[in-house]
Amino acid sequence: MDAIAGRTLRPETIPERTPVPAFDLVIFGAGGDLALRKLFPALAQRSREGVLPDESRILCIVRKQEDVDGLPKQIAKRLKEEGLSPDHIHAFQQRLTIVLLDAVKPETYKALKKALGDDGRVRSFYLSTPPDLFIPICENLAAADILTPTSRVILEKPLGRDLASAREINDAVARILPEDRTYRIDHYLGKETVQNLLVLRFANTLFERSWTGRDIDHVQITVAETVGLESRAGYYDKAGQMRDMVQNHLMQLLTLFAIEPPNLLEAGAVRDEKIKVLKALRPIVGPDVERYTVRGQYGTGQIDGQRVRGYADELGHLSNTETFVALRCELDNWRWAGVPIYLRTGKRMAQRYSEIVVTFKPVPHSIFGGGSCDKLYANRLLIRLQPNDGVQLQLMMKVPGSGRLKIVPRQLDLRYSTAFDERTPDAYERLLTDVIRGDQTLFMHRDEVEQAWRWVDPIIAGWQDYSPHPHRYAAGSWGPSQAIGLIEREGRSWADPDFE
Numbered sequence: 001m002d003a004i005a006g007r008t009l010r011p012e013t014i015p016e017r018t019p020v021p022a023f024d025l026v027i028f029g030a031g032g033d034l035a036l037r038k039l040f041p042a043l044a045q046r047s048r049e050g051v052l053p054d055e056s057r058i059l060c061i062v063r064k065q066e067d068v069d070g071l072p073k074q075i076a077k078r079l080k081e082e083g084l085s086p087d088h089i090h091a092f093q094q095r096l097t098i099v100l101l102d103a104v105k106p107e108t109y110k111a112l113k114k115a116l117g118d119d120g121r122v123r124s125f126y127l128s129t130p131p132d133l134f135i136p137i138c139e140n141l142a143a144a145d146i147l148t149p150t151s152r153v154i155l156e157k158p159l160g161r162d163l164a165s166a167r168e169i170n171d172a173v174a175r176i177l178p179e180d181r182t183y184r185i186d187h188y189l190g191k192e193t194v195q196n197l198l199v200l201r202f203a204n205t206l207f208e209r210s211w212t213g214r215d216i217d218h219v220q221i222t223v224a225e226t227v228g229l230e231s232r233a234g235y236y237d238k239a240g241q242m243r244d245m246v247q248n249h250l251m252q253l254l255t256l257f258a259i260e261p262p263n264l265l266e267a268g269a270v271r272d273e274k275i276k277v278l279k280a281l282r283p284i285v286g287p288d289v290e291r292y293t294v295r296g297q298y299g300t301g302q303i304d305g306q307r308v309r310g311y312a313d314e315l316g317h318l319s320n321t322e323t324f325v326a327l328r329c330e331l332d333n334w335r336w337a338g339v340p341i342y343l344r345t346g347k348r349m350a351q352r353y354s355e356i357v358v359t360f361k362p363v364p365h366s367i368f369g370g371g372s373c374d375k376l377y378a379n380r381l382l383i384r385l386q387p388n389d390g391v392q393l394q395l396m397m398k399v400p401g402s403g404r405l406k407i408v409p410r411q412l413d414l415r416y417s418t419a420f421d422e423r424t425p426d427a428y429e430r431l432l433t434d435v436i437r438g439d440q441t442l443f444m445h446r447d448e449v450e451q452a453w454r455w456v457d458p459i460i461a462g463w464q465d466y467s468p469h470p471h472r473y474a475a476g477s478w479g480p481s482q483a484i485g486l487i488e489r490e491g492r493s494w495a496d497p498d499f500e
């Protein structure tokens with residue numbers, strides 16, 4: 001908890017726009033894709049809204065001399081693209097200090113130590129770099145005596161590439177900073193609708209009572225993207241969609257969907273419940289890998305009328321890395337026993353959208369004779385993360401009129417854009433200020449990350465034997481036909497993205 005203007009506030013009662021305490025934020029990888037696309041725009045928005053005190057500084061680590069002058073210009077260009085005014089861009093640039101440093105060369109940390117000075121502010125170190133730099137950066141920060149008793153470190157996902165490497169990173173970080181000052185970021189947890197999932201469940205009695213295998217038939221989580229490899233070949237071809245998206249974003253969505261009520265919206269309580277869900281995930285090992293998982297890779301195709309190249313073409317050589325994963329999992333606990341949970345995520349799919357679809361069980365018996373409707377559709381709750389975030393509930397309704405009874409499915413539709421006047425902040429806006437305020441609720445504990453790898457590792461290992469070559473799918477499609485088979489053989493089908 002932080003003291004603001006003499007008051008001690010619980011994290012959940014801190015108003016969004018209350019200024020954070022003055023800080024120094026050091027960004028390693030400041031010229032990288034994530035920093036330019038997400039971190040600087042998020043910080044600049046908060047700066048424009050007056051959330052960042054004037055004296056707060058952002059120290060940008062670059063390792064090439066040309067970036068010392070080049071980076072501020074690149075940042076200004078990005079902020080202009082985001083629609084910030086020249087005055088706001090200028091004001092934001094006053095916060096920037098560019099530091100020339102090579103993360104793996106201990107002797108270069110002198111420059112950072114000097115730039116930080118001795119002002120006593122909370123220091124946060126954002127490691128927006130490939131994960132193999134996490135350990136050297138932490139060790140070099142400690143050796144250079146730059147860490148203070150309130151310093152924090154922010155680690156990007158994926159944390160390592162398997163359980164062993166994740167543990168190594170966690171151990172190395174633990175040697176220099178305690179867990180309560182280590183922030184493992186998964187930006188899906190900062191998305192508004194993801195946080196709303198907890199509100200929907202635990203601020204309403206309506207759904208929570210039905211949130212079990214007694215009433216729910218199955219659950220689908222889809223994170224579909226239209227982007228392909230972009231400029232990330234070096235990272236992505238080694239990672240693949242399982243490590244890039246499933247191990248973190250999809251598993252975090254799954255845990256928040258399935259957790260038991262925490263006693264308080266507070267980091268420790270929420271994390272304890274999430275870990276229990278991850279531990280309840282039934283392992284998928286051996287021949288089950290072939291039965292319950294599908295991996296794919298996009299070939300050439302069309303998206304929005306534009307021809308796009310296949311993955312191997314973009315990469316410049318053949319590869320067995322998957323760009324699509326679908327899988328069926330189950331939770332072995334009282335609440336969820338027997339409820340299939342289908343996950344699917346892919347690059348270069350037909351449309352960009354992410355949603356959770358909860359399909360309830362059908363009515364046990366229809367009292368409506370033949371002719372009033374083709375079928376009584378089961379109720380469905382659709383939680384849309386992006387785009388057009390909101391919540392939709394599908395119900396069967398009578399068509400008005402005094403003639404023959406006619407029943408059709410219709411939607412109760414709540415869109416954030418029309419339900420609220422507030423701007424929907426980007427996930428990083430929320431998460432970056434949470435770090436500065438010292439609130440870990442939306443960050444992952446090391447046990448969560450390691451437990452997620454423990455479940456994912458045997459699937460990746462099983463692919464060597466059971467799916468060494470990913471199935472092809474055309475860019476602009478919904479993935480390989482085997483993914484459709486995965487759900488259809490159980491008499492169900494993937495929900496259409498019909499929440500436009």
Ligand SMILES: NC(=O)C1=CN([C@@H]2O[C@H](COP(=O)(O)OP(=O)(O)OC[C@H]3O[C@@H](n4cnc5c(N)ncnc54)[C@H](OP(=O)(O)O)[C@@H]3O)[C@@H](O)[C@H]2O)C=CC1
Pocket residue numbers: 028029030031032033034035061062063064101102103104127128129130131133156157158232
């Ligand atoms: N891009 C995205 O959408 C997302 C990325 N992430 C994660 O964020 C992290 C960064 O990703 P991304 O921005 O895409 O990666 P990039 O490859 O675009 O950026 C990596 C940055 O690290 C810098 N760097 C590499 N080696 C050193 C070094 N020895 N010393 C100092 N700086 C160094 C690079 O500098 P230089 O320019 O000199 O090479 C570059 O600025 C990764 O962990 C990734 O998994 C997470 C979510 C989304």
Ligand SMILES: O=C1O[C@H](COP(=O)(O)O)[C@@H](O)[C@H](O)[C@H]1O
Pocket residue numbers: 187225227244245
């Ligand atoms: O972490 C990542 O997320 C992005 C997708 O994020 P979104 O907020 O645009 O849904 C993904 O493209 C990238 O590969 C991955 O590293």
